[in-house]
Amino acid sequence: MSEFYVDPNGDDSWPGTERQPFATLGRVARAARDATDTVVVQLRAGRHALDEPLEITAGNIVFQAYGYGTAEKEKAVVSGGRHITGWRVHDGVWQADVGELDTRQLYVDGRRAERAGIDMLPGAVTSTETGYVTDITLNWHSPADVEFVYRGIYPWTEARCAVAATATTARGSTAITMAQPAFARAKDLYNFAWEGQTSRGPGLPTRVENDPAFLTEPGTFVLDRSSPGHHVLHYLPRPAEKPEQTQVIAPVLEVLLHITGATGVALRGLVFADATWRRPRADGFLHYHGGGYYEGGPVDTVTITEGQWVTVPRDSAVIPACVRVEDSADVRVEGCRFTRLGATGLGLIKGANLIVRGCDFDTLAASGVTATGSQDVLIEDNRVHQVGLDYSGSPGMAISGTRDCTVSRNQIANVPHCGIVGGPARGTRILHNLVTDTMTTLADGGGIYLSGPQGDGPANGALIRGNVITDTRTPYNFGLYTDYGVSWATIENNVVMRADSTAVLQVTPPLENVVYRDNFWDADPQGSDDVPAGVTYERNTTIAEPRDLDNATRALQTQAGLLRPR
Known part of the structure; x- marks a missing residue:
């Protein structure tokens, strides 16, 4: 194993040892590329300012804050800003x-x-x-x-x-x-x-x-x-x-770190901060839904009911992330903080075997973490709050086009639209998350929002289980929202409190092979009095009295949210 040290007070002409550390991440990245074994890069305390994005294309490398895993861990900030x-x-x-x-x-x-x-x-x-x-x-x-x-x-x-x-x-x-x-x-x-x-x-x-x-x-x-x-x-x-x-x-920078085409990379205990996104100029930011926006091209008219219609973009771009993991495998992001960023914090794009665990996402212009086109993804024990500050449609977390993605034991709060969004995918599991104070700005969304096909059968459908969703704020929202032709999804053992509507069963296009089972809420979902053909609705419990609902769901509530309080 090779080990390098980098310190804002170091010198790039030094050998990168603990006593004579490099000064810049660019220099240590060049040294790491020349190594033939696993590389561990230790970042000492301070602001590690980048003049250009840090590109990682080789694998078997760990970037971590000095002292990571101990009480003496130092605060190392990777910054794309300028004093x-x-x-x-x-x-x-x-x-x-x-x-x-x-x-x-x-x-x-x-x-x-x-x-x-x-x-x-x-x-x-x-x-x-x-x-x-x-x-x-x-x-x-x-x-x-x-x-x-x-x-x-x-x-x-x-x-x-x-x-x-x-x-x-x-x-x-x-x-x-x-x-x-x-x-x-x-x-x-x-x-x-x-x-x-x-x-x-x-x-x-x-x-x-x-x-x-x-x-x-x-x-x-x-x-x-x-x-x-x-x-x-x-x-x-x-x-x-x-x-x-x-x-x-x-x-100044739009991208802080770009991991692409690499296998075996870990980021541990780092702070990523001070990046922007300059997109909304002459091209504008023509938001449609979630993190998607329109860049031109065909626009379709969708009929909702007779005499009611809306135009939608046939294709959408997605707000980019300031830290990107693309076409890479076996990447771990653990114990990091993503803050003061002008777009999404972390984006996982077309990768495999990716883990995001124990991270904090706050003070972000767009979403906390997104996964698109990736497989075998675990997003666990993360805290997301105060996001969507410039782009109010941004969800706290969003996954789409994924296979076998698990979003588990996260805490999402203070989000202007949806807390967790699951677009068309296969094998999605959204488990034991605590989602509070969502839909604070825009309407027609939910604490947890699903859209489109979630698989092609029970073996690879979506499972939404054990989540606690409270305080979904603006009018016309749903704590649990299965929308726009969701198929092959099971929603069970969830708790919904203080939403405009707890859930909805009647949507356009209609739901198919969707099961609502053993959920607890303080009001009946819309459509539960006339359950549509594509929905199984069984053993759900409505308890209008807040104290009684709270007591009845105490065990479920203790199992939702962060694994380790912080």
Whole structure:
């Protein structure tokens, strides 16, 4: 076994020993590639700043925090961010020249700063073919940096489109031209007829972000890119913050670590932080569902019932992850933290025999962990909270196109939409998870949400067992949601409390070979009084009194959630 050490205070000209460690992860990765046996890389405490993504293509390598597995484990942070210094103060606002820096997030003393914005577009606003007109003069400093947010175009969507330019008319009104192709695509995508109402296009924005004119709330920021190569970061400080004493980090990289084509890699006890995702520009972020968004192409019309229809993208892209494991096997991610990231934390893509265990995912713009097209995956004993901060449709965890994926004993909380999403897959097992405070922002989702075929028979169908789901927040949600043609799924021994609806049996397309058995909840599921042909509904118990339900399900509750409290 070869062992290397890396320390932010080291030197890349040194041999990488404990007494003479390397300084950078890039240097230690090169040394590891030259080794002929298993390599263990020990990261000493501190911020390991990356200038470019760390690419791992060879196997049999372990990256771990020094002292991992002991009480003396050190805090090693793998960071894709940049310290912002050189502040000047103008009218109480900090300003720094940041060159070509382009980021969507900012962290101040470890706290996420929100982008400055205003609720809704001011004035009397009308839509045009290329954007909007408002009857007042908009005094925006940098209109091409402004971004519109559209929350709830569909109850489960939140889109983002950039402004291209504004022009003031002789009458004092302002014409707003939206960036293309995003705006045209949004008009193609977002169309529906529902309960006698027909809507076409994205409608009016629900929030407007990123102009210095919006800096009224302490702790918010704006990135002004109006002078190419000379961008200016604006930050309105909170009380008691001082430029010379405050650590401000702007994420720069979009990817921190990319493991691809490797076998036998382990990540242990590390912190991955300070990455961004710059996608929502002229192409926009045309969210559809979960982590999926529209990049153009055919749009289909789906009829829900007579006179009710919705347009949907035929193909969707998926929000990427800042740490990616792709086309790799026998990869273990244990005891790590993923925080302050501008996209999804960890993505498992087309791999095999992958384990994510004992990790924390927090302060993320999108999801915690996703698995797509992988097989033999175990996601266990992880905590996911405060995610979906920029992309509100993002679930805490999501799996799709997988075979034999187990999501077990996790704790998911404070999620703007679904807690756990299982798309079409085979052999999915979602077991003994504790899912609380989901659906806090968008509607039409659930604590645990399944969609599409889950197998082709009882041997490889989905098993949803022993989960506890509480406090599913917004109206029109379901604690347990089997939606859009779920087939071959067994939902048993789960507990649902304080949801708008506990579950639903009548959906379009209808459920097939779905079993609801031995569940406990505080209200009957929708459709349980007229169970459809494709559903078996048996031995489920409704207990409306909270204390009685709590007492009756105590054993199930103690078996759900984290294996080890932390």
